[in-house]
Every structure is written in C-alpha cells, then in structure tokens.
Amino acid sequence: MQVPLLEVTTMEVPMEVRSRSVADYWEEEGGWRFEDFEGYLPPEAINKIRSILLDPLTSNEDTMFWKHTANGLFSAKSAFQTYFAEAAPQDSAFWRRIWKLHCPERVRFFVWLATKEKLSTNSRRKIRHLTLDDKCPICKHTAETNVHCLRDCTPTRKIWEDLVPPHEHNTFFAEDHTSWFQMNLNMRDSGERHEDWPSFFALVCWYIWKYRNEYIFQGKKLAGSSFINYVKSKATGWLQAWERTSLQLDCNSKPTRTDRLVCWGAPPRGWSKMNTDGAAQGSTGMATAGGILRDSDGDWLGGFCCKIGTGSAILAELWGIHQGLLTAWNQNTQFLILKTDSQLAIELIRKREDPVHPHSTILTAIRRLMAQNWVVQLVHTYREGNRAADWLSKHSLVYPFGTHELMNPPSQLQQILLEDTLGVSFPRMVVQTQN
Structure with a gap:
C-alpha cells in the first residue's frame, strides 16, 4: 500500500488495536495472524500484506525509502518521472525534453530548477527574507532574477550575442522567462546555431551560473573575452565528449548473439539441484512462485507451490528462492545448486544493497539461509x-494463499520431468561471451 493502512480501513479500528506493532501480528512459524486484522481491511490490502515476509532474525530496523525507485534510493531521474506523471500533458512533454538533454544529470536538474524559477538568486532570497537587497551583485542596479543571471546581465549578454546570430537578437532577448526557456529547449532546427542547440544552451546556462558563483563567492574576475571563451569552450568540450562516448557506446551496444541449445542438467553426484521461478500476473498483480528439488539422477526429492499475494515479479522470484532454500534445508541437503532464470534476483542477493531497499528483509533472510552450515551455489x-x-509457479494459482509442499510431482508435470x-x-x- 502507498498510504497508511488506517486510511483504507473498512470499519472503525479500536484504540487497543491501533497501538499494536507489526510484530504483534506475526508468528515466526505461522506467518501473519490475519484473523487479528483482516476484518478491518479491504481484500486488496490483505493481498498486499500477504506478499510481505518478516524475519525476526534479521534484526533490521524500520527504515524510510524512496518509493519511486526499485532500490529505494532517491534519484533525480525518478523525481522527474514522478513529476511528469502528475504534471499537465503540455508540461510533461517539456520536462521530458529536459531529461533527454545531452548533459550531466546535475545540469538537467539545474535547468529544471531554472525553468521553475527556483535558483537561489537575490530576488528569490529576498522573497524568503534571507536578504534585504535583491540587486545583482555584478551590475548592481537591476534585480537579480533567473533570466537576469542567465541572459540579461552585461557580461552574460555578451556571451549570447556571440553565440546567437545577430538577426535573431531581438527575439532572443525579448522573450519572458518561461517563453525563453521553452523556445531554446524545444528548438529542433537550430539554423546557424550549434546543431544540438537545446543541450548546448543548457550547458552554457550552467557554466554561466557556475562562473557567476565563482565571481561572487571566490572573487574570480569576469574579464570579457576570457569569460566568453571559458563558457564556450566548456560547453563545446562537454558535448564533444558526449558525442565520442555515444559513438563508442553505440558500437559496443550490439553484442553478438548466437544460437544455443538449452536444457536442464542434473547436478554432480552427491549434489542436489533446486530450480525456482516466480511470476506476477499482469491483470491481477497476483504473485506466485514454484520450485523443484532433484538429485543427480533427476529423481524428485521435493517441490513447492506458493500463492504469495499481490506483488512484483522480482518479489515473486525472491520468494521462490527463499522457499527453495527452506525446502532444501529441511531435506537435510548438504550440497545444493539453486538455479533461477532471474539474473536481477541473483544480483540483488549478491550486491548486499543499502538496507533501504524495499525487499531488504527477504534479501537478508535469503543470505542468512545461504550462510548456514551447508554449501550453496x-x-x-x-x-x-x-x-x-x-510450470509449478503458474500452477500455484490453483492453490489457496500460502506455501504448499509437494511430496510427489503433479501428474501434469510428468512430461516435463x-x-x-x-x-x-x-x-x-544468447549473447556470445568474449574470451
């Protein structure tokens, strides 16, 4: 759920129930004590809770995470995307244009702040009662607004006069703040200007702002020709570096693929193999998982089906791996190869990400199981x-919610086995690996 559970309750919740902690509704052996709270919540909330695994042995503290990224960490890109989703259609297209600029992420973020008139200029600082003087510290007689800093201040204007063709000056310097940014960032045919004018424009604005701050806070001089050359060379150099990198990435982005025959393979003598899989149904969001444990002769040692609840595909994959390890451990397996077709799940388990990851609890539980007194690959x-x-993952939909151990293989699975x-x-x- 993306809101507190109290906001989606279907009936009044007594105060003694509200005061309980999450741990009061979880039993280490039995899982969630649904009978204690399911009467207060709608089915969609219950199904979401079903997919959450608690593991008291991990001792993880409650942690805040950024809900708009898969790893729980904040990124400027996700902030932009969140804003796009909530913005009006015409605004959304403009913000997407900013995100596609060929610039470092900090420059895109700076441009976004500038278009929103959020730069820390003296005009903005005066509005926020951080200063009594809104004058530009360079020309000293005009209010320091966004467009003044980036276009109209005397040394800044000289840069644009050098970059923009003379017959376009009247239009370029006459636009108001919003129109000026939209005109330059949306420009498709740059004419006599730099061929990638929107990106070049953004970089020039960034270096103007950077140089102004160095002048104001570090005393760096704003000499006319050197200022112009500094900004032009920085912006041009960055775009040239971007183009070289893009060409190199383009050449390397088409890996050689080759035809390969793939089959299940039995483990070595003395080893067992657990195959797991997880999936989330697109129409319902219902997550399921399944697994099968076999010996070196391919004989069935055990299996399971999980009907988890509402969750993502990667959460379903992690549930499958976790239950696969439990099933094998309970079979007193000493040497185990666990195979999954989710490379992302393997990377998350091995990476040991920051505990703000939304799936940190189940990831920690998986790592703890793998660290027991056995050998796991x-x-x-x-x-x-x-x-x-x-097949077992898909078959899990026919079962009630929960994990179901399979002592014998279902008859429909016999042909695959x-x-x-x-x-x-x-x-x-498959992608051909380089030697």
Whole structure:
C-alpha cells in the first residue's frame, strides 16, 4: 500500500488495536495472524500484506525509502518521472525534453530548477527574507532574477550575442522567462546555431551560473573575452565528449548473439539441484512462485507451490528462492545448486544493497539461509532450462494463499520431468561471451 493502512480501513479500528506493532501480528512459524486484522481491511490490502515476509532474525530496523525507485534510493531521474506523471500533458512533454538533454544529470536538474524559477538568486532570497537587497551583485542596479543571471546581465549578454546570430537578437532577448526557456529547449532546427542547440544552451546556462558563483563567492574576475571563451569552450568540450562516448557506446551496444541449445542438467553426484521461478500476473498483480528439488539422477526429492499475494515479479522470484532454500534445508541437503532464470534476483542477493531497499528483509533472510552450515551455489539459467519450476509457479494459482509442499510431482508435470531427465534441448539466442 502507498498510504497508511488506517486510511483504507473498512470499519472503525479500536484504540487497543491501533497501538499494536507489526510484530504483534506475526508468528515466526505461522506467518501473519490475519484473523487479528483482516476484518478491518479491504481484500486488496490483505493481498498486499500477504506478499510481505518478516524475519525476526534479521534484526533490521524500520527504515524510510524512496518509493519511486526499485532500490529505494532517491534519484533525480525518478523525481522527474514522478513529476511528469502528475504534471499537465503540455508540461510533461517539456520536462521530458529536459531529461533527454545531452548533459550531466546535475545540469538537467539545474535547468529544471531554472525553468521553475527556483535558483537561489537575490530576488528569490529576498522573497524568503534571507536578504534585504535583491540587486545583482555584478551590475548592481537591476534585480537579480533567473533570466537576469542567465541572459540579461552585461557580461552574460555578451556571451549570447556571440553565440546567437545577430538577426535573431531581438527575439532572443525579448522573450519572458518561461517563453525563453521553452523556445531554446524545444528548438529542433537550430539554423546557424550549434546543431544540438537545446543541450548546448543548457550547458552554457550552467557554466554561466557556475562562473557567476565563482565571481561572487571566490572573487574570480569576469574579464570579457576570457569569460566568453571559458563558457564556450566548456560547453563545446562537454558535448564533444558526449558525442565520442555515444559513438563508442553505440558500437559496443550490439553484442553478438548466437544460437544455443538449452536444457536442464542434473547436478554432480552427491549434489542436489533446486530450480525456482516466480511470476506476477499482469491483470491481477497476483504473485506466485514454484520450485523443484532433484538429485543427480533427476529423481524428485521435493517441490513447492506458493500463492504469495499481490506483488512484483522480482518479489515473486525472491520468494521462490527463499522457499527453495527452506525446502532444501529441511531435506537435510548438504550440497545444493539453486538455479533461477532471474539474473536481477541473483544480483540483488549478491550486491548486499543499502538496507533501504524495499525487499531488504527477504534479501537478508535469503543470505542468512545461504550462510548456514551447508554449501550453496546460486546460478542463473535460461527459462528453457527452468521449465519445471516455471510450470509449478503458474500452477500455484490453483492453490489457496500460502506455501504448499509437494511430496510427489503433479501428474501434469510428468512430461516435463521426463524431457528434463532425457536431456531434451530447446534453441535460444544468447549473447556470445568474449574470451
């Protein structure tokens, strides 16, 4: 849920219930004590809670995280995207244009602040009662507004006069703040100007602002020609570096792919193999997971189906891995190869991200299980080699909510198990690794 549970209750909640902590509704062996609170909440809230795993042994403290990114960490890009989603359509297109500028992220953020008139100018500082004088510290007789700093101040104006063709000066210097930014950032055909004028314009604004601050706070001199050359060379140099990097990335962005036959493979003697898979149904958001444990002869040792609740695909994958480890551990497995077709899940488990990650609890629980007194290898496989786990994950929808241990394989799964044992292969295009 994206709001406090008290805002979605379906009936009045007694004060003694409100005062309880989350731990009061969780049993280490049985999980959530739904009977204590499900009468107060709608089904969609209950299904969301079902997908949340608590693990008292992790000892993680409650932590705030940024809900608009997958890892819980704030980024300027996610802030822009959140704003776009809430902005009017015409504004949204303009903000997306800013995000696509060929500039460092800090420059895009600066331009966004400038278009919103949020730069810390003396005019803005006076409005916020941080100064009594709103005059420009350079020319000293005009209010220091955004457009004054970036366009109209005497040394700044000389830069634009040098960059913008003379016959365009009247229009360029006559536009108001909003129109000036929109005209320059939306320009498609730059004519006599720099071919990527919107990005060049943004970079020039950034270096003007940077140089002004160096003059005001560090005493750096604003000599006419050197100021112009400084700004032009910085902006031009950055764009040239961007173009070189883009060309290099473009050349390297098309990896060689090759046809490969993929199949399930039995583990070595003395080892067991657990295949897990998780999925979230697009129409309902219902998350499920499944797994199968087999020995070196391909014989069934155990399996499970999980009907988790409402959650994302990556959460379903992590649930599958967690339950796969539990199933194998409870079978007294000593040497385990756990295979999943989610490379992202493997990376999250290995990365040990900041505890603000939304799935930090289940990630910590997985790592704790892997650190028990046994040998576990976590390996990626392609979907063609993970068909039995994929089938069990989809089959989980027929079960009630919760985890269901399977002592014997379902009859509908027998054909896949036979094909796995026989080594039946399926073609797949894979990226060719470089030696």
